[in-house]
Amino acid sequence: MATPTASEGAKAAPARAGSPGRRDGRPRGFAPRLQGDIGALPVLLGLLVIAIVFRIANPFFLTPGNLTNLLVQITPIGVIAIGIVLVLLLGEIDLSVGAVSGFCAAVMAVLSVRHGVPGWLAASLGIGTGLLIGLFQGVWTSVLRVPSFVVTLAGYLGWQGALLWILGSTGTVNLSDPLIVGLVNSRLPVWVGWALAATLVAVLWLSAWWGGARRRRAGLPPGPSSRTALLALASAAVLGAVLMMSTNRNPRGDPPIVGVPTGVAILLLLIAAFDFVTRRTRFGRYVFAVGGSAEAARRAGIPVTRVRIAAFALGSGLSAAGGVLAASRLYAVNQSSGGGEVLLNAIAAAVIGGTSLFGGRGSTWSAFLGALVIGAIANGMDLLAFASSVRFMITGGVLLLAVTLDSYTRSRREKGG
Amino acid sequence: MATAGTPTTPLLELKGIHKRFGAVEALSGVDFEVFGGEVVGLVGDNGAGKSTLVKVIAGTYRADAGEYRFEGRRVQLLSPRDATDLGIQTVYQDLALCENLDVVANLHLGREQLTPVVPGVVRVLDELSMEQRAWRFARELHVHIPSLRTLVADLSGGQRQAVAVARAVMWNSKIVLLDEPTAALGVEQTLQVKELVRNLRKRGLGVVVISHNLSDIFDITDRIVVLRQGRRVASLETGNATRQDVVAFITGAEFGQSVAG
Numbered sequence: 001m002a003t004p005t006a007s008e009g010a011k012a013a014p015a016r017a018g019s020p021g022r023r024d025g026r027p028r029g030f031a032p033r034l035q036g037d038i039g040a041l042p043v044l045l046g047l048l049v050i051a052i053v054f055r056i057a058n059p060f061f062l063t064p065g066n067l068t069n070l071l072v073q074i075t076p077i078g079v080i081a082i083g084i085v086l087v088l089l090l091g092e093i094d095l096s097v098g099a100v101s102g103f104c105a106a107v108m109a110v111l112s113v114r115h116g117v118p119g120w121l122a123a124s125l126g127i128g129t130g131l132l133i134g135l136f137q138g139v140w141t142s143v144l145r146v147p148s149f150v151v152t153l154a155g156y157l158g159w160q161g162a163l164l165w166i167l168g169s170t171g172t173v174n175l176s177d178p179l180i181v182g183l184v185n186s187r188l189p190v191w192v193g194w195a196l197a198a199t200l201v202a203v204l205w206l207s208a209w210w211g212g213a214r215r216r217r218a219g220l221p222p223g224p225s226s227r228t229a230l231l232a233l234a235s236a237a238v239l240g241a242v243l244m245m246s247t248n249r250n251p252r253g254d255p256p257i258v259g260v261p262t263g264v265a266i267l268l269l270l271i272a273a274f275d276f277v278t279r280r281t282r283f284g285r286y287v288f289a290v291g292g293s294a295e296a297a298r299r300a301g302i303p304v305t306r307v308r309i310a311a312f313a314l315g316s317g318l319s320a321a322g323g324v325l326a327a328s329r330l331y332a333v334n335q336s337s338g339g340g341e342v343l344l345n346a347i348a349a350a351v352i353g354g355t356s357l358f359g360g361r362g363s364t365w366s367a368f369l370g371a372l373v374i375g376a377i378a379n380g381m382d383l384l385a386f387a388s389s390v391r392f393m394i395t396g397g398v399l400l401l402a403v404t405l406d407s408y409t410r411s412r413r414e415k416g417g
Numbered sequence: 418m419a420t421a422g423t424p425t426t427p428l429l430e431l432k433g434i435h436k437r438f439g440a441v442e443a444l445s446g447v448d449f450e451v452f453g454g455e456v457v458g459l460v461g462d463n464g465a466g467k468s469t470l471v472k473v474i475a476g477t478y479r480a481d482a483g484e485y486r487f488e489g490r491r492v493q494l495l496s497p498r499d500a501t502d503l504g505i506q507t508v509y510q511d512l513a514l515c516e517n518l519d520v521v522a523n524l525h526l527g528r529e530q531l532t533p534v535v536p537g538v539v540r541v542l543d544e545l546s547m548e549q550r551a552w553r554f555a556r557e558l559h560v561h562i563p564s565l566r567t568l569v570a571d572l573s574g575g576q577r578q579a580v581a582v583a584r585a586v587m588w589n590s591k592i593v594l595l596d597e598p599t600a601a602l603g604v605e606q607t608l609q610v611k612e613l614v615r616n617l618r619k620r621g622l623g624v625v626v627i628s629h630n631l632s633d634i635f636d637i638t639d640r641i642v643v644l645r646q647g648r649r650v651a652s653l654e655t656g657n658a659t660r661q662d663v664v665a666f667i668t669g670a671e672f673g674q675s676v677a678g
Binding site: 211214215218219220221223224280281282285288289291292293295296297299300301302359360361 | 497498501511512513514515516517518522526527528529531540541542545548549552564566
């Protein structure tokens, strides 16, 4: 089936050179080793620890209401982090994601509020602006060979200025378009949530079963045995999440609040879509190849420059989408949109979730898991009324741990090869 | 694989190749030919012109003068792509593999097979076909890697070399150029690579091996071509030559010059 990526690699420790691997070609072992791709395992453990710690400190942490709130809180950052993952996979960086998210949200807001553009069009144009920005920055770094760090740092400053300029003297634009506002603040009917979850789970199991059958027919060795366990875990998580979000979050009030928030569904849809693009399409393969060795990719005939430009364009487009969602949540765009912690949280989310800063390793699911970690820490700290200072320090510590782990496993692998 | 090189027509024939870089004459009137089913060793000291010749053959450089014939026809190579299209594959010393991808992905790098998911709209990687093809070539070339889904980063040096060579051979290649294939390898891994080279010969390919390691050269080649200061100074049948002969040609001792010259 699909090429094992970082998260699956953890479950499919490959037969190591020189070691007595199994002759039937099946990757050996279930237990991930510290000398390879451990991918998503540390994050999952981290989330478990966080859940336990905060639950002990404040029982409200694990209530459906709070957990759903948490998912809504991380939606904008999660979407931006998907864009970060794409750029990181190339081995590049994009420091402009926050500023771009704010600026493109402002474009949408100004079009909608000051020029009466219909919500769907305004949002699309906002995202389109993001794609163009990414195209521009991508060309500047890939064709003119200016390091992406510098180009996107200039973007960080420049698009921030553009945000202030477009907002004008009022400094704030309040959104009222029902579609835009509803992107994050509305909820899907309960049956729709169940239908989506059931479809997703069914599709996953069917394709796994069918893929296995095709492999057997083709005489190929079966895929890693841990894949089924991973699938079971993922299915349980999806169904459990929908169940939680379908219960009434407002038991003592009226009306009842039930259903999957639309924004959360959008986030998960985007993650699934880009996971498909990165792992199953030729373009995604090219992104990984360029991130692994641009020289090898070039010699193999891969259009490296075009791949880079496309990845930057998509990355900024996703930043814009995240900005639109953030604006929706806030019911407004203001001068601090996209500023502050957005950039660092998005990068931290991608890296904590398991995407490597050095390129070539990672998955879009890492964006989700990492955002969950950061969001959970923030959410838990708020519940415990901790000062922001503590939250910053802890999040910083977690990020440091994640990068160190990535660096360590990478160097162990190089020595062992 | 059938080849167009018959006992009389070489698969590849270069005549009178000149290549200069500024004031430096890297190649002066060099002839070079490879027959199908033959392994040619290309030896010479540093600066003798080996890599330049390889790059001319691979299409990376264009010769300033001289003839380039492939399967008897005169051809003009404008880029490495032209050479690859003809079936001339080069495996450079750095192997050009992507360590973060598995063996199947590396074997198909740049040549991925696609299959439609939504007819006419969405095409995805045809992992199954690619893996089947990879297994087929791994078996045919006796490449010993337990799982082709292993990431290249987890392979030993010899296995990586095998993957790089297998990739060079998988795509209708007729000539394979190997640049220092055993340089970084241990004893066991070197044996694997040599076996691979013999396999290529059996398949009727023309193989060129550039190496500083004369014992490897004597082990696997049919013919040895020696370059010195941009000129071809010898073409010896491996079976009839001795190491002293070859070293003499490399250093110029046969012309009565001192060994250090």
